[in-house]
């Protein structure tokens with residue numbers, strides 16, 4: 001057993017010249033210069049539990065690439081362990097999310113497995129590290145590494161990417177187990193104040209919000225022709241320039257969308273109707289069923305809009321029984337709809353074989369949308385919201401979790417009570433009926449993401465944190 005290296009090629013920081021304002025770009029260059037000086041040859045190790053799939057992996061991919069492009073020696077490792085270890089961490093993950101059905105206390109045996117595997121991973125990491133390096137540990141899978149690394153004299157930051165507005169019993173149960181493990185870290189990072197655990201030294205807590213990568217296949221600017229091409233090639237639109245179904249892969253080469261989505265629909269989307277789109281995992285907390293019901297009840301009767309719900313093709317994923325259930329529930333609701341409404345509902349399962357192709361499909365769907373919705377009833381951050389905002393889309397989303405960090409209600413999107421279907425439908429109908437207001441919201445949304453939710457702001461926050469820790473240590477040797 002050992003840690004897995006994830007190689008990341010440097011990405012040029014100069015790319016941001018094309019998407020940032022002059023002032024913001026100048027600030028970025030200044031920041032990079034200072035970080036290079038302050039961080040110097042210190043290696044910044046990132047450790048998480050997976051190299052592919054999921055928001056954290058995507059985030060690390062981008063931030064490490066830009067850090068390396070900026071001359072910082074950032075590296076990425078993935079923890080290793082037997083299936084029993086990951087069963088424990090999966091449970092902790094669900095508990096922290098507040099989505100665990102019951103709180104099941106870890107047995108002594110499970111605790112022992114978790115701690116032993118963590119010790120092994122920490123030892124493997126220490127073998128590679130030089131004294132003075134910095135380690136950024138991500139999520140519960142790495143919490144057990146904090147104490148051994150701190151003991152060995154490393155500077156350790158533990159970041160929790162999960163959080164919930166209301167900490168119920170299961171959330172507190174996970175805190176109880178994890179707090180003593182992470183307590184000694186030099187810094188803790190959370191997305192937002194509401195997610196901070198009470199048992200930690202609050203002076204060491206830092207708030208850093210996630211970001212989206214403006215140049216990844218999911219968010220890169222693609223022309224309307226390419227949007228049509230991709231959706232035609234994928235079978236969502238009847239016709240379009242399928243030869244133009246192209247995007248740029250992370251390695252800079254040209255990708256082409258070739259697979260089709262599995263779309264439950266009477267026929268492809270007509271090209272002249274407004275479309276309401278939600279793209280997310282098939283998860284009850286994203287409430288796709290609620291979106292469908294609100295559409296059928298109050299959005300479809302008010303106009304000619306269609307609804308497209310998109311998410312990963314869970315039939316191909318063996319380990320997502322919940323996703324299959326939620327998708328099956330949506331099919332069942334759709335089947336029961338009156339014929340004329342059913343004809344306006346499209347359920348799309350996006351192939352997952354090639355994650356970059358999948359991302360290009362998400363990109364095209366979000367860009368094609370007249371209104372993007374994210375009717376989540378709970379959300380750690382809600383990357384899909386920032387993704388849609390970056391594409392200049394007007395967004396209607398649940399006033400929950402990290403979504404509230406992103407949308408300023410009435411300015412850069414609309415926040416609604418996600419359990420009130422009429423309020424949700426009213427907000428969507430309002431935007432469909434007022435294209436000018438919708439366009440204004442979309443523009444403000446893009447500006448907000450440009451300032452607050454792209455890589456440069458995220459790197460700046462990380463840079464400030466690491467520099468602060470290095471300065472503190474320089475001032476207080478031999479803690």
Ligand code: UDP
Nearest residue numbers: 055279280281311312350362381382383384
């Ligand atoms: N996503 C994707 N393919 C899909 C559906 C969703 O890549 O078929 C992405 C979506 O674009 C977003 C991420 O999955 O980047 C979901 O992150 P979010 O924070 O919205 O929710 P989570 O799934 O982490 O709860």
